[in-house]
Amino acid sequence: MGTKQQITERIGVLLRDSKLSVTDTRIKILELFMKSNGALEHSDFEKLAGKSFDRVTVYRTLQTFLDKGIIHKIPTTDTSVRYAVCKSECSEHHHHDHHIHFKCETCGTTICLDDTDVPPIQLPKGYAAHNVEVVVSGVCKSCK
Amino acid sequence: MGTKQQITERIGVLLRDSKLSVTDTRIKILELFMKSNGALEHSDFEKLAGKSFDRVTVYRTLQTFLDKGIIHKIPTTDTSVRYAVCKSECSEHHHHDHHIHFKCETCGTTICLDDTDVPPIQLPKGYAAHNVEVVVSGVCKSCK
């Protein structure tokens, strides 16, 4: 992962590449993503960072990162929205998240299984697929 | 689908089988599910049924139906929760929703593709799968 110094540097590059100002909030939020081994939801930022930034700023920052293809959403069956950082192939307006997501029922974390491809799906006649989301739930490596 | 009379009869049987009282609210909500060709979210009930029942009652009714295996949730990437009626194989505490879900980007409806199986997923070593959720988005038959 590199030193804290190096991470901050990498985040700076990432933000500038996305034509975004480099601000404390954005650095901090990306740091949280990189430290975490799983997906984060909105409430996690308040828990992890305390009151270091405003709720509204978090909403706006996450939306900005989504727009720029820096993070992506993971579907859930509850009202929370989970976010994870995209890999390099993602770009503005075009996400290439051809991986599946895994939610551990024991520890609760959701992770991207980057090396597990989404299988081809044979849809009924007349349907055109643009995107396939797969979320597997079960027990993860660390919890078994 | 049958006449309105027949539908009400079927709903009564369904509720009694689930050991639930047969009430106006429950009948009405199940009617809405059966009339609708897609999944419904909470706000739909207020739109479709107006003020005919209380918001709290809807929350509680949907929760009850979930508990009894009458309906199931469909994952989304937003804060809404979508529900659809289960097929007969579903029972209390055990859902067998081995079908995929399709969300049309044009008309916005989400449907169950009951005849499209969830493909097998090869997880990395150490992971155990209990449930696989697949949501495909694209253009549906009616919108193409």
Add this chain to the structure above:
DNA sequence: AATTAATTTGCAACATTGTTGCAAATTAAT
């Protein structure tokens, strides 16, 4: 390096969504 322009942030106020306790009403059981 200082000034200006553009962007981002935080606050306040509000809108929406989900939850809980409890009394009244409805349904089921006797």
Add this chain to the structure above:
DNA sequence: ATTAATTTGCAACAATGTTGCAAATTAATT
């Protein structure tokens, strides 16, 4: 028909998400 059990609606609250706008920060310009 009466009693018991369940369900509903209301009120009040908690949590979550949104918008406008002024102040602060960052980036661009001279």
